[in-house]
Amino acid sequence: MRLRILFLIGAVLLVLLSLGSAAGLFWMSTQFQSRTTSLSESIERVHSAERLALTLFILQIVQEFASIDAPPGVGPPISVDEARRRVLEQLQQIEQYSETAQQRELIASARNRVDAYLRAPAQEKLSRLREAVEATEAVSTANIERARAVRDEAKRGSEVARLIGLVLAVWIVMGAALVLAATRTRIYLPLLSIRRALAAFKSGQRESRVKQVGAPELRELAAEFNDMADTLVSQDARHVQFLAGVAHDLRTPLNALKLSAQVILRAPEPPPPEKVRESLVRISAQLDRLDRMVGDLLEQTRIEAGNLELRLEDCDLRELVADVVELHRPSSQQHQLELSVPNLPVSVRGDPTRLTQVLTNLLSNALKYSPRGGFVRVLLAQSQEEVTLSVSDEGVGIAPDEYEHIFEPFRRSKGSSAEIPGIGLGLSVSRRIVRAHGGDIEVVSQVGVGSTFRVRIPLQRPRA
Numbered sequence: 001m002r003l004r005i006l007f008l009i010g011a012v013l014l015v016l017l018s019l020g021s022a023a024g025l026f027w028m029s030t031q032f033q034s035r036t037t038s039l040s041e042s043i044e045r046v047h048s049a050e051r052l053a054l055t056l057f058i059l060q061i062v063q064e065f066a067s068i069d070a071p072p073g074v075g076p077p078i079s080v081d082e083a084r085r086r087v088l089e090q091l092q093q094i095e096q097y098s099e100t101a102q103q104r105e106l107i108a109s110a111r112n113r114v115d116a117y118l119r120a121p122a123q124e125k126l127s128r129l130r131e132a133v134e135a136t137e138a139v140s141t142a143n144i145e146r147a148r149a150v151r152d153e154a155k156r157g158s159e160v161a162r163l164i165g166l167v168l169a170v171w172i173v174m175g176a177a178l179v180l181a182a183t184r185t186r187i188y189l190p191l192l193s194i195r196r197a198l199a200a201f202k203s204g205q206r207e208s209r210v211k212q213v214g215a216p217e218l219r220e221l222a223a224e225f226n227d228m229a230d231t232l233v234s235q236d237a238r239h240v241q242f243l244a245g246v247a248h249d250l251r252t253p254l255n256a257l258k259l260s261a262q263v264i265l266r267a268p269e270p271p272p273p274e275k276v277r278e279s280l281v282r283i284s285a286q287l288d289r290l291d292r293m294v295g296d297l298l299e300q301t302r303i304e305a306g307n308l309e310l311r312l313e314d315c316d317l318r319e320l321v322a323d324v325v326e327l328h329r330p331s332s333q334q335h336q337l338e339l340s341v342p343n344l345p346v347s348v349r350g351d352p353t354r355l356t357q358v359l360t361n362l363l364s365n366a367l368k369y370s371p372r373g374g375f376v377r378v379l380l381a382q383s384q385e386e387v388t389l390s391v392s393d394e395g396v397g398i399a400p401d402e403y404e405h406i407f408e409p410f411r412r413s414k415g416s417s418a419e420i421p422g423i424g425l426g427l428s429v430s431r432r433i434v435r436a437h438g439g440d441i442e443v444v445s446q447v448g449v450g451s452t453f454r455v456r457i458p459l460q461r462p463r464a
Contacts, residue, residue: 010179017175021168028161035154042147045094045103049140052090052110053133056117059083060129063122087114094139106142110135190214194222206233254290281330310351310436317346317355317387317457321380324359334373341380348387348457354433361426362391362453369451370395386439386459392452398445407431407441 062083091114095107113135117128190213200208209229210222264271264279271279318341325339348355359378366376374394381388398406409428431441438458445451 010182013175013179017168017172020171024164024168028157028164031157031161032154035150035157039147039150039154042143042150045143046140046147048090048094049110049136049143052087052094052114053136053140055083055087055090056114056129056132056136059087060125063125084118087118094136100146103139103142103146106135106139110139186215187218190218190222194218194225197225201229206236310354312349312351314347314349315352315355317348317350317389318342318380319345320352320356321359321378321389324356324363325378328360328363328367332367332373335367335370336373336375338375338377340378342382346380346382346387348437348459350437350457351433355437358430358433358455359389359391361430362455365426365453366391366393366395366451369393374450382459384459387457389455389457390452392450394450397447397449398443398451399447400445403443403445406443 059080062080091111094110110132113128113132117125117132120128193213194210197208197210206229209226212219212222212226214222261279261283264276270276321341322339325337329337363376363378370376370393372394375392376394377390377392379388379390379392381390407427409425427441434441434455434457439456442454442456443451444454
């Protein structure tokens with residue numbers, strides 16, 4: 001599961017938990033408010049019914065005082081009309097708090113009984129009063145029962161609310177635990193493993209690698225680290241191999257120079273001029289070889305530093321090719337160099353020194369990797385869009401799966417024998433030079449038959 005999906009699930013889970021908690025709290029608050037309101041109204045109805053009964057008794061007393069001749073200043077504090085008005089007001093208050101059909105029926109019965117009492121003649125007042133009071137008591141009793149029912153409902157609601165609160169608390173704790181567990185397993189532990197591997201690799205433990213666990217992004221990061229570590233270890237190994245190869249390849253021409261010089265210096269008498277000339281030719285060839293090796297090293301250093309510079313000018317590629325081929329003709333008696341160039345000049349915009357270096361590397365490789373000799377063919381052709389330079393040999397050849405690897409620094413073909421000198425920089429430097437001119441180098445080869453390296457340079461202003 002990818003990190004963004006994990007974060008999305010965590011966010012959705014937290015939102016659901018928040019919404020569930022909010023909904024539960026809102027429901028509980030609504031239920032408590034409803035129960036409180038219902039209980040308050042029931043209590044108010046009980047009080048109103050009791051006040052109505054009391055007011056009925058007061059009305060009866062006031063009416064009885066009014067029917068007798070009382071001394072002046074002796075009598076009830078309110079009049080009969082005021083007492084009747086209070087009875088009607090309290091009856092209306094009772095009617096305002098009716099909820100159920102039963103309550104409305106009891107209140108209607110009480111109103112009828114109170115009206116009958118108010119209209120009854122004097123001799124029926126007491127009996128009608130008893131009936132009215134009984135009706136109000138019935139209303140009071142019903143509201144008391146209603147209040148008890150509401151109290152019981154509130155108690156059950158409180159228990160449900162506690163249960164819901166417990167469920168929400170457990171839900172939140174479990175959700176948080178799940179998110180923390182997923183975060184620890186999918187994010188924290190893989191990151192900790194990567195940090196430890198980085199620290200171990202930094203301290204020199206080159207075999208340190210990261211297990212690809214956790215979220216896909218972290219697995220990809222671990223894979224990238226492992227690939228980087230493998231690449232660095234491989235580069236270290238290639239650098240060690242390169243240093244060994246450089247030391248070996250430098251020692252070979254140096255030994256040849258040393259032997260040639262010793263042949264002349266240790267001779268009892270000066271050797272004949274032709275022998276001296278042969279020694280000087282060998283010394284010059286070894287010096288050229290050393291110069292190419294050191295030049296390739298310097299060029300690779302400039303390329304890696306991004307300091308490859310081109311001194312562009314219009315040059316005839318046909319003359320450059322012919323000069324390089326003629327320079328290499330005396331280098332081997334086992335090879336036959338064939339040159340094919342157009343009759344007309346082949347003008348390109350480039351760096352003559354760099355292009356000469358490319359052709360020298362290709363031609364030297366063709367001679368070097370053809371230890372049995374044979375033909376080495378150099379072909380220069382021009383089309384409307386590009387110039388093509390091909391160098392073909394009849395040497396050891398290259399396997400197809402190595403076509404790209406041989407252009408990497410310090411990489412040589414697996415078919416190269418230990419007797420064939422080289423440090424694996426010529427082709428890498430040559431490709432970078434050709435690409436700086438806007439072209440490229442490609443190879444076609446067959447193991448045991450030979451190889452053809454083809455340089456393509458477009459007829460346009462190269463990229464410096």
